[in-house]
Amino acid sequence: MITVIKIAWRNIWRNRKRSIIIIMAIVFGLIGGVFSASIRLGAENQRFRESVENQISHIQIHHDQFIANPEARYRIPDGFKLTDELRQHPDIKIVSPRTVFDGMIATANLNAGVRIKGIDPEIESKTTYLEDLIVEGTYFTEEGRLPSVIVGRNLAEDLRSGVGSRIVLTFQDVEGEIVSASFRIEGLYVVTSKRFEERNVFVNASDLNGLITDDEAVTEIAIVLNDPDKYRIVANELREKYTGLEIRHWADIDPSLFYALEFLERNLVFLVGIIILGVSFGLLNTILMSVLERVRELGVLMAVGMKKAMVFAMVVLETTMLSLIGGGLGLTLSFGLVEYLNRRGVNLEGFGGEGLEEYGFASIVYPELEPAFYFNLGILVIAFAIIASVYPAWKAIRLVPAEAVRQE
């Protein structure tokens, strides 16, 4: 056996060109597979961030009347106590208590119905990353005469106003009395949904709570989980524990978004699968060709007395060694590539992503990949290489040596 390994190893070096081509085929195949899979995951997480985390959060809690009547009077009983309780939950990362209700925004001439969201700026920047979404102006840093409001860029355009403009918010306080107050637009934000931009304005919760005459008011609790995939489990758990409240996860809140995201993600899994099939076929053909070319050489070995089993073992061993070298090299290179691109980003503009920024879609994708994927793809490619070598090796040893020698 040692002899066979030795011969196999020497053969690899003797046919250096052929070995390099097979190694290259494996390396490029791995890079292609890893790259596409990392783009998929990177884009998936990015899309989730843009459409779920920046707008909805994983789970929301409301008073059970609030959904039908988004008014200040439907507060969550003991909202801050509940907030503290939730913060103890091991799966929960961030809990953002908010004072939210519907109202009107008005400039001198124009007005619109909006949802007014009273937030704690510091917590909110960790919840929806609102601070990062500001494209103009600043994020609750100014101490002006008027309290600050952050509005969507699209809404600001509709209202023909901008950073620094004075606007009036009108809403009902906890008793149902109409309240109006002036705010100054401090910043404009952009998200992927124009409708969200038109419908949602953010103010400091403490400003709002003073106006609705309840300093302890909480009408909405937004929850960010440590593991976003657990949203259904955690929501169900909370539903059982807090029966009087309306507890919904993001897919309940926006089923069409759930459909769009989930459908695309499953779609991409198939596309990655097709690319990996392409990698596998390319490798299979290259190796088949390389062993077919060697029928004569193998015939000579058998003619001089090498046992068939040994010839077979030798061919399979050679391919295994090559695929181990190629696999190691390919995985290292593709790991480096993903790490590098993860920092730098892949610009999709050349592929028709122009002008998406305007809609809040990043046209730059940051590829990322779970470590398990490298392992699985590596195994797959090596397995394919070995399978591809078994057929011609088997074919070769079935030839009568004389016949094989005569083959050109």
Next chain:
Amino acid sequence: MKILLTLAWRNLWRKKRRTFITVSSVMFAAILAITLMSMINGTTDQMIDGIISNSTGHLQVQDVLYDEEPSMDHALEYGDEVKAVLEKYSDYISYTVPRIQGFCLASKDIGTRGVVVTGIIPEFEDRMNDLSSRMIEGEMFTPDDNYAVIAEGVATQLEVAVGDTIVLLGQGFQGMTAAGKYKVGGVLRFTLPEQNNRMVYLPLREAQWFYAAPDRLTNLIIMVDDARDVPLLARNLQNDLDGEWYAVKTWEQLMPDEVAAFEARDAQVRLFAWILYIVVGFGIFGTIIMMLYERLREFGILLSIGLKRAQLAVICALETLFISFIGVLSGIVAGFIVVYWLYLNPIRLTGDLADIMLDFGLEPIFAFSIAPHIFIFQGMIIFIIALIVGMYPVRKVFKLDVVEAARK
């Protein structure tokens, strides 16, 4: 020249297994590219169809002011002029869905809700999105009935059951008051909360009477057979309709958010297509390069007995051409079989995604497209890739060392 053609052609048949492997590497590339694109196009069409039939339709004719200010005052006159223009393009139009809709208050006893009251012709709504299948109680009205069908959320909030009567109050055409008492004849269940909590339907004629707007519509939805006709049809309709009164809008203009989301997806998916092209290109390259090493001796002999390098290059180029052509052609045939099978037996989706899609009235599958342009275009791309890669041996011929090659 003829002898070169003969040589190239006979070379292909002499080493059948070698040719078969090379052809199959091109063939698989074509199959995979076709499958990838068929899936991308199929699912894109599927998503667009779904979103179109559940919301805006392919095209809408509206009053020019309706988009800016969607009030009943900006309902369009659906008279002989519009009908004549539609008749002119009836070849492109599958059917039309007339709607009149406005914001109203619905009340029963002391409960009051803001609702959207829409006048419809059930036959056309069913054709567009199978509205009647959402009925969970009662019966859909006919055009001559005068009862209402309401969404489940409205029924719950107003505590109405089938057989009860509700009062609708809103703004009619040109300042008229719209008021009416309607029996509830059925309850519909929608997936999207904003529909489930707001929709009230009346027969079109009854709604026109209710809004004091006989023969008027707020939206005239036009559905086409082939979505690719939309831009041209929109232009033609707009040209023929009086631009002072009528505005023709495509679904792309009506849903810019969704269009942007599709473009974001498209950019990414196109990147995947490129990765596939590169991966299969390398696969073909590996196969061809292996074949080349096997044939260096043969090349050396031809050159030493007097064949010119240019003539040998022509032979190589012809072989590449044959292989690419046969490979792509068989790839298109095999790709068609694969895709057609997937078209007839699409991939079924399961789990929460399938439930949501069924709720939206969509079939929970991955649809594959069998549009002819996919086969032609992908076939051409793979053909070009194979030709480019196959030029490597041609170039190699010019650098070959005759003595060394003939000795191998």
Next chain:
Amino acid sequence: MKTVIKTTDLSKVYNGGAAEVHALKNVSLEFKQGEFTAIVGPSGSGKTTFLNVIGGLDKPTDGHIYIDGVDLATMKESKLFDFRLRHIGFVFQAYNLIPVLTAIENVSFIMLLQKKSKEEMERRAKEMLEQVGLAEKLYVRPSQLSGGQQQRVAVARALASKPDFVLADEPTANLDTQSAFNLLDIMARLNKEENVTMIFSTHDQRVIDRARRVIKLVDGAVDNDEQFDR
């Protein structure tokens, strides 16, 4: 007799890594029309290199090869191809027929490249195959011929285009005794009938015994050059 090939101070050095290999050392020889010459010598004595160089397949490091007064050593590659095609016929140890062509197509091949007319080509190819005793095998592919038959096709191919001389590198090395004699008979007869110069490298005594001139190379230099009257 007219001189067909003349070499002066022909040298060939291979840079085989660390050591330089002097495959040919100052070889100056003349070959006259109609000669039947064997180049002999032990393995590695430079026989094949000598044939490759005078056949224009390889370039000498130094010296000149004059064929019809033209120097091959300084000829551009594109011209060399043409020159070989018109003036030199080759026979190789491993037959080197084009596997996808029939016997008659293989023999016609060079003439085809020379753009001879179809009738002439066919007549000449048939004539040559008859000459080598393969009139029955015109439309058979090489894989269906024996080694001796294949080599006879190769000889027919080399001579069909009426070259100035034929170079044969170990033509009998792969043949059994009967086939070897058979081939040599044919070559000797054609040498006389067509009056074409034939030079072959060999270490086969059967071949040496038939040659009218035997040149012995040792370590790339001419060791002995004898004429026999046979």
